[in-house]
Amino acid sequence: MSGTHPADPIAEAFEAHRERLTAVAYRVLGSHADAEDAVQEAWLRLSRQDTDAIDNLGGWLTTVVCRISLDFLRSSRTRPTVPLDNWLPELTVTLDYGLAPEELVALGDSVGLALLTVLDSLRPDERLAFVLHDVFAVPHGEIGTILGRSADATKMLTSRARRKVQDARQSASDRQRHREVVGAFLAAARDGQFERLLEVLHPEVKLTVHTPNGQFVTLGATEVATRARVAGSAARGHAATVNGRPGVISWNEDGTPLSLLTFTVADDRITEITALIDPAKLALIDLPDPV
Structure with a gap:
């Protein structure tokens, strides 16, 4: 030693x-x-x-x-938290490693x-x-x-x-199920499976996208599914937990954050998606390093 x-x-x-x-x-x-x-x-x-x-x-x-x-x-x-704009809630973002088997074994049954x-x-x-x-x-x-x-x-x-x-x-069971629903959404968005997207989206789902040019809101499963390409890069990102909710974070090649998506799930359907793709706003959040 x-x-x-x-x-x-x-x-x-x-x-x-x-x-x-x-x-x-x-x-x-x-x-x-x-x-x-x-x-x-x-x-x-x-x-x-x-x-x-x-x-x-x-x-x-x-x-x-x-x-x-x-x-x-x-x-x-x-530890002090990073101050954010008034419109942006204080976010706690942690990477989700899916409870790796070796970690479960190390902790013990x-x-x-x-x-x-x-x-x-x-x-x-x-x-x-x-x-x-x-x-x-x-x-x-x-x-x-x-x-x-x-x-x-x-x-x-x-x-x-x-x-x-x-x-x-x-x-824990609920959170795991929510992650599965989000995973199905991302897979469908990545593969362009429109019908599958409609299956996992609530009919009145709300998509809010924060961009450098402002905030844009899309309502309804059909409209959100049509615009699901916003999740294209996120589908290749890393699963995360954002204030207790399932999310996905992705990074640029230089290691700077590219996007942060947060999902709200109820009754096995996504009811709300928030996508943050504004570099200035992303820089205000204490985000994990790339993996």
Whole structure:
């Protein structure tokens, strides 16, 4: 391990706990890189600590890693957002990697799809309590020590997080179905399948396109299907989630954003499409880098 000395008994003891510490941090943070950073920071803190005063090294390290993870979560939620024009809602855009199988395996069956989809909606303390108790079977009293709460308060916290995870099971199913509907629309737009477009569009669908020359609105399935070429480049873009809704982002060859499409789906039909193709407006949004 970088920064440790295998001949050092403290380093060896730390290595014995590394796998579990990394698993805890990853399930709390949802990021391999952040988990590794949290574990490395725990090692640095241990190296500055009087280890003779530590009665339970495993418990001490778990507490430290969890508190570091909490700091990571809280700081990520307080980053300033990019100010946008009054007409443009504040957008949160994240790439959708389709819940890659290797990510699901890494998280473990005990976490499952529900936690993946609800992860960002849980407060940091809820997330930590849920993962430690329901995934790693850590007693509420120990979790409370980490969080600075009583065992009863921690039990309530875990219960609240569990309800959110359970509620998210249905939401996850809905979101997956919405992505499938959008995928069918993009495939039909790409292949010029007019009848298929009409099948996935609501009869009163609304298409709003924001261009450098202004905003243009098209109403009705027939009109929107006719103009579906606006989705041509997006069909070769990358799936994204835009404020919780399915979307597609595409980039120019130089890496600058080309378009951002957002879809509203109800009853397996698209009821609204917003297409942003104005470079000046796209530049105002904190968009992911090209993939």
